[in-house]
Amino acid sequence: MKHAQTYQLTVNEMNEFLEQLSKKYDIYAPVRISCGGRYAKDDSIIYQPINTYQEIEFHERSTYPLKEVLTPITQTLFYFTEDEFKESKSPQKDVLIFGRACDINSIKIQDQIYLQNGGIEDYFYKRIRDKIKFILMDCPEQFEGCFCCSVGANKTDMQSLAVSDNNGSAYVGIYDSDFNNYFAKYSAVDHEIQTPLENELKVDYPVIDNLDLANKLKEHPMWKEFDARCIGCGSCTVSCSTCTCFETTDIVYTQNAHIGERRRTCSSCMVDGFDKVAGGQSFRKKTSEKYRYKILHKVYGYNARFHTGPMCVGCGRCSARCPELISYPATLNKLSQAIKEIKGGVQHD
């Protein structure tokens, strides 16, 4: 991590700071939604615009990922009439996002898919991405199922600031000289904001280094159990920091099919209808096939294209959200086992 100057601010001072920032930036952070959870009286935590420090949820992992700031679940791209179109409003201000190490790292993966995939830059992604700076949140308490350290997503140098909540005050680390002037009136303290060094959960993330192995893994019996276990709900991919699939639809306003808007909506390879091609045929009918596709995409397909490692930052949201308690790390372990079997020549019929 770059060396940072650190300051200690009270909550009131943080609020003043945020207020000053808000002149130039829209600020997003994980926010607690009372009763927003799946079950009675459970909250959810979602990335939303904030005005005050107290709105930020530091002590629990967000239910939904940071990517929603860049690629909202439903986004209007442009409005069209018969012969012209008007782009949807782009962010007016610059954007500051509070995120943990894994969350910020997930944007590297999002960047690759939206900006470096086949040499095409996604215009609507880029127009917000160019305006974003990150504020790193530390993780003094880690959460059930975090394994960022196993995939190298525990460290980042993409942050402009770092904030550590300290019960009624905050440490703020400055990594970007643009922010120096806000702190002229404070004197630096001797404190380094840390990101996780070790997780309780350690995952031996499988490596599939050739297509032949990938094809053999497709045939492995390990996927079978998911026909009975996975309900194909898509909770895992919607909450995933690194999944990027979306669907584009034209919403036509009136009887006139020439006036309307084009929308982009998050979608999921786990949900029925995702891979429907013209003619209504689906390639992956069984949930085990969908689940296998998702896992192999994260472990193999993505890396085969970009050569940058897993399409995963170990944030643990997929398992935390799965209503059927399917553990993604447990699947990865089974996959590693299967790889060993295949490399060792064990046959399955």
Place this chain on the structure above:
Amino acid sequence: MVEDCNIKKLRNNCFRQSKVPGEFMLQLRVPGALIDAKWLDVIKHVCQTWGDGTFHLGMRQTLNAPRIKAKDIPAVNEYIQPYLQAVECDMCDVKMQTKDGYPYIAPRNIMACIGGIHCIKGNVYTQRLAQKLEKLIYPNPYHIKISVSGCPNDCGKGHFQDFGIIGCTKPIYTIDRCIGCGACVRKCESAATRVLSLNDKNKVEKDPCCCVGCGECVTACPTGAWRRPAKDFYKIILGGRTGKQYPRMGKMFANWLTEESVLSIMKNWPKFSEWVLGGKPIYIHGGHLIDRAGYQRFKDFMLDGVNLNPEAMIAENINWAETEYRSNIHVKPLDKHLSVK
């Protein structure tokens, strides 16, 4: 010689007469059916010390000690005093003396399913409401059977209580979070009332009239587009009962009540019972009091002074459908029916 026992007095004390003369079964109330497990030692001690060592799990979620000798009842009451203090007075804020055991049996134990503290289907904290209701109906001499269920699955069998209170939710839809996957639509169709559909814009439409308030759509939604509001809602299923004469399933008396409305309605029950029975409490089931008064007068009494929440709906009329064990109950001459003159 048969031991001289005042069985009515002992029954009010929550000791039920046994077929064996001189023996009784203690029933400990557990309003809301959730207590600290340490109290199991109390009922265990009673069973092993004064009973025959067996324990009965009561049909209304009471903790029962069979085969207690009449002469031991004062000792048992003294021993269970801390339980009564903790559960009735401290947990439910009931105002009563605890040194001589329970003062009344008529308001039957308020049952509750485990609900929102555990159950993935639950919408509300059932125990919390049960405990608040206990304070309204206990201690008093008028019979009433209440259960609280956490969702319209009604595991508390509210359809067979005088008052079956069922926790509901009025899910809120955030259109921008919806990915049009249809999981809620399919779930509502397979598990509930089929009131959801996807429109041509791949967003959800709802026919709010017949939503049962189960929250299945919320549980099914992968994105949190559906969520439960913080405010709880309840329905009350009225007048269900079992029994030898004319058992029947309850019918909906009220829908979309807030907790506040439920409590202010239920607070009127003792007054209503007192009126029907002319101030002379006898051991008669609550449902019969509703029959004697007729639904309209019952409704007037129960809604008296109640400031209903705006969403609340109250049944204009109720047509119960009894099992006619006792034939021709519907054609019995009016003067053979017990009714309030």
